Amino acid sequence: MAPEDFVAEEAALLDAGRFDDWLSLFAPDGHYWVPLLGAQQADPVSHNSLAYEDRLLLQLRVERLKDPRAHSQHPRSICQHVLQRPVVERGDDEAVLLRTPFIYVEARGDEQLLLAGTCRHELVRRSSSWAIRLKRVDLLNPTRALPAVQLFI
Amino acid sequence: MEAGRIAALVQPDRVHRDLYLSEELFALEQERLFASAWTYVGHASEVPRPGDYRALEIAGQPLVMVRQPDGEVRVLYNRCAHKGTRLVSDESGNTGRFFRCPYHAWTYRLDGAPLAVPLKQGYENTALKACEAGRGMTPVARVACYRDFVFARLSDTGLEFADYFGEVLQAIDNMVDRSPQGRLVAEGGVLRNIIHCNWKMYLENINDTIHPPSTHESATRAADALWQGHAPEEPKPMAMEQILPFGASYDFFDRMGGRVFPNGHSLLGVNFSIHSGYARLPDYEEAMRQAHGAERAEAILQRSPQNSILFPSLAVKGSPQAIRVIRPLAVDRTLVEAWSFRAVGAPDLLFERSMSYNRLVFSPMSVVAHDDVHLFESIQKGLRARGNEWVSLHRDFDPAELAQETATTNGTNELLMRNQFRAWLKLMAPPAQAALS
Numbered sequence: 001m002a003p004e005d006f007v008a009e010e011a012a013l014l015d016a017g018r019f020d021d022w023l024s025l026f027a028p029d030g031h032y033w034v035p036l037l038g039a040q041q042a043d044p045v046s047h048n049s050l051a052y053e054d055r056l057l058l059q060l061r062v063e064r065l066k067d068p069r070a071h072s073q074h075p076r077s078i079c080q081h082v083l084q085r086p087v088v089e090r091g092d093d094e095a096v097l098l099r100t101p102f103i104y105v106e107a108r109g110d111e112q113l114l115l116a117g118t119c120r121h122e123l124v125r126r127s128s129s130w131a132i133r134l135k136r137v138d139l140l141n142p143t144r145a146l147p148a149v150q151l152f153i
Numbered sequence: 154m155e156a157g158r159i160a161a162l163v164q165p166d167r168v169h170r171d172l173y174l175s176e177e178l179f180a181l182e183q184e185r186l187f188a189s190a191w192t193y194v195g196h197a198s199e200v201p202r203p204g205d206y207r208a209l210e211i212a213g214q215p216l217v218m219v220r221q222p223d224g225e226v227r228v229l230y231n232r233c234a235h236k237g238t239r240l241v242s243d244e245s246g247n248t249g250r251f252f253r254c255p256y257h258a259w260t261y262r263l264d265g266a267p268l269a270v271p272l273k274q275g276y277e278n279t280a281l282k283a284c285e286a287g288r289g290m291t292p293v294a295r296v297a298c299y300r301d302f303v304f305a306r307l308s309d310t311g312l313e314f315a316d317y318f319g320e321v322l323q324a325i326d327n328m329v330d331r332s333p334q335g336r337l338v339a340e341g342g343v344l345r346n347i348i349h350c351n352w353k354m355y356l357e358n359i360n361d362t363i364h365p366p367s368t369h370e371s372a373t374r375a376a377d378a379l380w381q382g383h384a385p386e387e388p389k390p391m392a393m394e395q396i397l398p399f400g401a402s403y404d405f406f407d408r409m410g411g412r413v414f415p416n417g418h419s420l421l422g423v424n425f426s427i428h429s430g431y432a433r434l435p436d437y438e439e440a441m442r443q444a445h446g447a448e449r450a451e452a453i454l455q456r457s458p459q460n461s462i463l464f465p466s467l468a469v470k471g472s473p474q475a476i477r478v479i480r481p482l483a484v485d486r487t488l489v490e491a492w493s494f495r496a497v498g499a500p501d502l503l504f505e506r507s508m509s510y511n512r513l514v515f516s517p518m519s520v521v522a523h524d525d526v527h528l529f530e531s532i533q534k535g536l537r538a539r540g541n542e543w544v545s546l547h548r549d550f551d552p553a554e555l556a557q558e559t560a561t562t563n564g565t566n567e568l569l570m571r572n573q574f575r576a577w578l579k580l581m582a583p584p585a586q587a588a589l590s
Contacts, residue, residue, distance in 0.1 A: 036342045047340075057513075146346065
């Protein structure tokens with residue numbers, strides 16, 4: 001699969017609410033990262049993040065969403081990613097880095113939240129496709145006060 | 154709204170829903186409670202050099218906290234004396250040796266005193282100097298800096314800082330003294346949440362020990378399932394160490410104990426808390442004994458209160474070094490900020506714990522907070538229901554508590570919340586009455 005198609009497929013799984021399938025896209029050491037300083041942030045250690053999760057924490061998030069007593073999911077959240085064409089910044093057959101500007105909409109009941117930013121995917125080869133080593137989400141305005149963001153940007 | 158009508162809304166064991174729903178009461182809170190209370194402004198380490206400032210709003214008032222050339226931290230109204238322009242509009246920065254209004258270039262010293270205006274001859278023989286416009290930027294009535302925690306009282310009347318907070322200041326001591334050098338630095342940024350609920354709902358929940366088993370059931374069940382099969386003594390990843398204790402029993406929360414103080418302040422978890430089980434760090438503990446002496450070091454490290462509340466704006470967790478700042482924006486809208494601290498001279502791991510805890514529990518993306526926030530917002534809607542206008546705070550109510558301003562209780566006693574509302578009522582007194590009391 002072309003890495004650009006992989007990025008589109010990844011967002012489509014989230015939009016379809018197929019979280020187990022989405023999680024399986026991550027490499028065993030994969031991370032999902034939403035830095036608090038957006039594109040300005042150097043690393044996840046010296047400054048805090050809105051989210052910085054390994055597979056264990058991502059799994060926790062996905063399992064919780066299935067629990068009927070996840071109170072904040074009554075009514076359920078749904079989301080829509082609108083992606084610009086992913087651009088390969090560098091890479092080869094084994095590893096590739098892409099950047100994809102996006103608009104993200106998360107809706108729940110009568111409420112709707114709109115976020116914009118740029119995703120950076122670090123992908124590593126897995127047989128005929130790819131696995132996510134890092135999905136970094138650089139929000140346009142990450143320091144603004146936010147309401148709950150319940151799914152995955 | 155006259156005092157008698159407000160008093161009728163706070164009964165010894167329940168409060169009226171108007172405290173959460175009434176726009177009129179919210180306006181009065183801004184005018185009275187948030188003026189005569191001491192509210193948290195910020196941490197002095199946010200403004201280390203002269204001219205460093207941070208702009209913020211408390212109770213609808215535009216303020217700026219600014220470091221002076223002599224090292225003092227002052228809090229001024231962020232308003233040009235001329236026409237009202239905010240003198241700084243960035244959230245933080247350095248203003249140099251003076252404030253300069255971008256509109257007509259009026260300048261002020263860092264303490265707000267007027268410095269210069271263009272074409273000053275035009276003001277000769279006018280009343281400018283005799284009125285507010287000639288006096289420069291207005292300082293807030295009172296500022297206190299306690300171990301680098303900066304508080305302000307906006308009103309000319311009210312209790313002095315030490316009398317207002319009293320013994321609860323030990324919560325700040327407990328956090329600051331976790332640094333062998335007795336110094337904290339605000340680092341790692343601030344997580345900012347908008348919650349569509351009244352601020353008091355958020356603040357009372359900080360003392361609610363009965364909600365975790367049901368509210369956080371989905372998060373703790375998922376964490377338990379993922380960690381199943383590991384032996385209890387096996388070292389846990391930091392995230393698990395911090396999330397799993399949310400599944401503690403009612404009995405655990407009851408035994409942790411609580412204490413109330415005058416003016417709405419409290420300590421929850423006077424015996425132990427969900428933060429007591431974090432992995433120990435022998436080298437750090439030795440450094441603490443060297444710095445503070447064995448007895449004091451032991452007292453600091455053995456006490457990890459769940460939450461300490463400095464009513465009405467600050468909640469402190471001594472370990473992990475983290476605070477929440479509660480800023481009411483509207484009757485049904487509250488800003489909650491979570492700040493992390495580095496304890497100077499302590500291992501990086503403590504700072505990582507602080508950031509990790511805030512990220513896992515107080516981020517807008519937190520799986521723990523999602524259920525809290527949903528329920529606070531749900532209460533804001535549900536309280537409109539006819540047939541029951543009251544919010545129950547009956548658990549373990551004892552009429553004898555009305556005569557005790559400081560008391561130690563079981564951890565699930567709703568006294569910690571009742572105490573907040575008793576302080577609320579006192580601070581809602583009209584200014585003249587407050588001055589006399």
